[in-house]
Amino acid sequence: MGKNLTSRAEDYSKWYNELVIKADLAENSGVRGCMVIKPYGFAIWEKMQAGLDKMFKDTGHENAYFPLFIPKSYLSKEASHVEGFAKECAVVTHYRLKNADDGSGIIVDDEAKLEEELIVRPTSETIIWDTYRRWIQSYRDLPLLINQWANVVRWEMRTRLFLRTAEFLWQEGHTAHATEKEALEEAEKILHVYADFAENHMAMPVIKGTKTESERFAGAEETYCIEALMQDGKALQAGTSHFLGQNFAKAFDVKFATKEGKQDYVWATSWGVSTRLMGALIMTHSDDNGLVLPPKLAPIQVVIVPIYKGMEQLDAISKKVEPLVRELRAKGITVKYDDRDTHKPGFKFNEYELKGVPVRLAVGQRDLESGTFEVARRDTLQKESVAAENIVAHIEQLLKDIQQHIYDKALQHQKNHISEVDTYEEFKTVLEEKGGFISAHWDGTTETEEKIKDETKATIRCIPLNVGEDEGKCMVTGQPSPYRVLFAKAY
Structure with missing residues (x-):
């Protein structure tokens, strides 16, 4: 399976596109520019979500949800914001369909035109700041630290799975503060959260910095970013955190009573990472045999493949494997025992290599007799024989070693470039x-x-x-x- 990939040296872009499809991560949909994220790809995204969500909550943030639709007038309240997103907006103009009189099919009902067009959210600053006007009256209501997990639409003309799609999944944080200093500290804090996640979960080294004025987020006074380097020598912006000053508070008239009893506009930040991180993960670590996943984000950390002739041998292997599976799961390690009789071991080895499963165990009749497991690690493709009594401790350490090794390899690549x-x-x-x-x-x-x-x-x-x-x-x-x-x- 994985052996049929175009090599990175031959055509990096083609290698990436093939890998996303063949590793069952995502595929193009019936809607131009949009993707279907398949279960295996979504399982990786769920692990990313879980890791980031915990980090946000540990720093005092709460999750909420805001509407998908934004009245067009909201976008025009902050001039640079609307200018930055105007060319990417999908617009809802009608609210009803009807059957054509000539029987040709369904058409838009011209009499069902909206009084005001709705924008399918490209980002949520405007709808959220309209809401915050009702939530914030006093310094006692601050800081307001909100995050939402959502989808957004930016009408891209040239798309590529995960890296650039018309609709994508992301999180967007929106916070309100009493002082400029607090808002700046928040924007920098989130930058460090993103860098921590990239390096310690994704095993992807990043460079932290600020954007130039022309590259800043539309409506921001400062944009902080983490930049990663892919194997082909191109950079990828992996996350941004924006200091918005009082721009949105002034546009939506969000004032608060200070401790001194005066009225002032609040200070704001917004920040986000998206399913683009999936593309970054793939391009940072994977090789010509398929995905290489950091153990912390791998949906399956350990796969066990039995090698047998006849059901009697399979039963004996299964009895040996069952307690190991229980012990590994009790330690929080995700493990799959693949005893499908519809595929041969060689097919399974290829499949899990392609899908980037960090550790593969093979066990056959000889292994039963010698009390060992054959252990293969995905990052280096090295194999070794490990005694059954040591296998759990060995796997625990191996997962840590793989996580560190792929980070070190990526860091060395970055330093060399x-x-x-x-x-x-x-x-x-x-x-x-x-x-x-x-x-x-x-x-x-x-x-x-x-x-x-x-x-x-x-x-x-x-x-x-x-x-x-x-x-x-x-x-x-x-x-x-x-x-x-x-x-x-x-x-």
Whole structure:
């Protein structure tokens, strides 16, 4: 199964598309630009949800749910926000269908036109801030720390499963604060939550930073981001956290009574990650044999495959395996015993290799006689024989080792693909021949940023948080530059 994949070296994009389909993660739907997330893919997303949801709740956030539809007038209240999303909006104009008089089928009922069009949410700032006006009166109501798990629609013309679809799943946090300082601290706190999740759950190293003005979220005063590097040398924005200032509070007239009894506008943040993380997970770790999943996010952490001739041998193997399955599950390890008699062991080995199951156990008649299990790890494809009495402790340690190993491998790849350049010619050469993140001086102007983007397709991915003073000259204009920024081609 996995052996039929196009190799990454041959065609990285084709490899990715084939892997998503063959590993049973998702498929294109009957609706152009939308995807069906299949059970195995959704099981990974559920693990991501569970991990993030706990982290949000541990930092004081609560979940709520807001409408899918947003009155068009709401979007026009914050000028830069509507400008940023106007070209991607799906619009509901009517509320009823009817049969055509000529019997040709169902048509829109022209008499059922909405008084005001509704926008299918591309993001929820406007509907949420209209709601917060009713929820917030006093400093006692702050901070308000709300998250929602939802779907959003952004009408993309060029789509790719998980990475860019017209509809996608995500979480979006929306918080309100009494002071600018508190809101900034919240935006940075969530940035660190996202980075923690990416590195410790996804085993994906990221660089934390801020976006340039032209790359900020529409309506934000500051956008914090985590940027990851894929195996093909392209960057992927894995999460963003926005300091919105008082822009939305002013647009929706959300004021509160301060401790001193004065009226002031609240300070806001919003932040989100989406099913795009699934694409990041696939492209960070997987290989030419299929998925490589970090144990913390793998739907099945351990699979056990019996190798037998006849039902008598299978019964003996099953009796040996049943207590092991119970013991592993009691330790919180997800395990599958695949005793299907419709597929041969070789087919099963290929299937679980393709699906990225971290640990595979094989047990046959010889293993029963010698009191051992054959153990294969997905990340390195190494096999070893382990005594039955040591198997549970071995698996526990192996899952930890795999989680760490794939992170270390990805981190080494990232480090090997961060290049420092001083001239524009050198920049272009490195971009084409090596790829990855390129650290270079930039004069801080949108004009230079656009010139680089137009000429090379590279964008400023972030101004790293720990950038520090490193004065130099812009590689394009020669103008003074206070620090280096990170460029890359990106998804």
